[in-house]
Amino acid sequence: MNSCTWCDEPVEPGQQHPDFAQPTHIECGFRAVGGSVAHVEHRCSCYVPGSVEDDPPGLTKREAAKAALRAFARVRRRMAMARNN
Numbered sequence: 001m002n003s004c005t006w007c008d009e010p011v012e013p014g015q016q017h018p019d020f021a022q023p024t025h026i027e028c029g030f031r032a033v034g035g036s037v038a039h040v041e042h043r044c045s046c047y048v049p050g051s052v053e054d055d056p057p058g059l060t061k062r063e064a065a066k067a068a069l070r071a072f073a074r075v076r077r078r079m080a081m082a083r084n085n
Contacts, residue, residue, distance in 0.1 A: 007061035031065035
């Protein structure tokens with residue numbers, strides 16, 4: 001079994017990101033391209049000068065990737081709701 005290029009955990013069948021040639025979990029592929037929870041929520045230094053926000057503390061790289069993907073889903077839902085109102 002191959003290890004994920006982002007988190008180094010095993011990539012099992014059905015977990016492979018379809019757009020990455022190297023073994024990469026779906027959530028890890030998002031994290032590699034979409035950024036951390038803080039980036040998705042516009043709290044990182046890209047949006048807030050001097051910010052040191054990044055991944056939530058105490059999480060593994062894969063847990064942080066899952067959190068970033070969940071944050072992205074929340075932001076998209078809020079954006080969709082705002083468009084529909």
